[in-house]
Amino acid sequence: MKRTGSQRKSRFDQAMAGYLFLLPAIVSLCVFLIGPIIYALYISFFHFSFLDPQNKAFIGLKNYIHLFRDPLFLRALWNTTLYAIVVVPVQTAIALFLALTVNNLKGKTFFRIVYYLPTVTSTVATSLMFMFIFEPQGLLNNFLKVFGIHGPNYFNSPTFALPSIMAIAIWSSVGQYMIIYLAGLQDLPAEVYEAAALDGATGWRLLKYITLPLLKRTTFLNVVLSLIGTFQVFDQMDVISQGTGGPLNSTLSVVLDLFNQAMSQNMGYASAIGFVLFIIILILTVIQKYFFERNDEAGV
Template identity: 50%
Template sequence: MLTVKTPTENKDSKEKKVPKKFITKKTREKLDGWLFVAPFAISAIVFFIGPLIAAFILSFKEYGLLDQTSFLGAKSVGFDNYIRVFNDEVFGKALTNTFTYSLCVVPLQLVIALLLAMVVDSKIKAKAFFRAAYYIPTLTSAVAVSLIFLFIFKVDGVLNNFLNIFGIAPRNWFTEPKFALAAIVLMAVWSSVGMYMIIFLSGLQEIPQTLYEAAEIDGASKLQRFFKITLPLIKPTIFFNLVVSVIGTLQMFDQAYIISKGVGGPLNSTMTMVLYLYNKAFKEGEMGYASAIAFVIFAILFTLTIIQKRLFKEEEAN
């Protein structure tokens, strides 16, 4: 007896013959995503997360840079390294110097940067020239800047020759404890203010000009427009610059290293937290103690950032 296959049966048989894909489209998309992320994830684990965990373990051990054994097999000292940090007089001096430096540099940086940003944002001629002129020092390497200021502040340098006109006796600014840190402050402000100026400039350009025009029609002075319009609307920019500036100043290393030739002198007057960390780790080889210093610095930076964030949030809420 003959059987006739209906079109439906033929269709079903064809569908059954089509092999199922081993990897579905959704799985393939996930796999592609992981493959794209993999280079970053691997580099982060190898160069950031791994060393971070290793340094944290190391901070609880007594380990030297030239020790033959692995740091995992080094002698454990518990919290002794951290206790030693808080009892270390040189670290205390470095902490004082760093905070003094930060308290001087941060306000000067932000105020000067904001003023310069307002100047280059105003209706003046040759705006592009002034923007480039103010920003160029930021592109100069810290080594070059330090060498320039060593030349300016030396005994027979430009500054002393200028002060000599007014009868002021010459002095070697970087070798006197009273003036060494102040000279580094001036150097840091000059070399970094351009970067913060550019960030402030971007914030100023986001403010609608109609607000200023309306305030001017209402009879508001330039000072009133600045405090009532400009400052409130660039608060996020101020917060960003403040956090970056504080973190940058508390991590200051290169200028102090070059000016003091790595010793933080004279009389530890230019010793900073990071310079002390470097000396302990790579000059004296105390990797365990240096790791403890690193995590104390991290805790200080993290705490200050959280405090700044909360203060700005409270001001915005009010």
């Protein structure tokens, strides 16, 4: 059936109305996100300062080449990678354990609120609270003294500063991933468990062969979100080290290094750091996607 002119005009008007509703969001996205990203990519090829933009100098790939010769950036990249390697699996495992536990308890709403509260608490406030707990005469060391253990000065020790920040990150973020796991658990089909129960599967076998495989996509989401969050860590390290990344650069992260470079008006170099970080996160995400899809195809 051929459409009449009035029908075509009506569909055109509806489409235009939809685009008009989208226009504010599209303009906002272009002005505040896409535009700055393109401009940051542009200035990453320059020696550039916002205090003297007229005297920018094109230097090509020198900012990117210098990155991998800069011992400060390499130390920041190592700290961030180590931070992610520890925090992501521990955080994911604890979140799964909490979700499995809470899912079988009455009053799920109460536990959701309790575990989610640290996630919505200010990172600065959380960092200050843990600085009080981890100080030389703080709560943790006073507790250890009961057992005859003399705790270190955590945040002033190159050995203990980064692990202490890892503990803060795990405590403050695990509730977010627990909530996502809870949503995934409540969406699992009951008939699969009923069929498995008829076959005699219980306890660990149910968890291993039914629950974990069905939660694979939820786990992928949690791991990707956690990985992005850990590679973008900034607040805790900035507050605890007072912006220095100390002691001895042991808490310097890639984003903190980027921030310090930008505050020094080395904007071209800071932009290069940002794009290298983006590429690293993108590559890791693609690798994880490939790994999970391959396991799906293998039926693991």
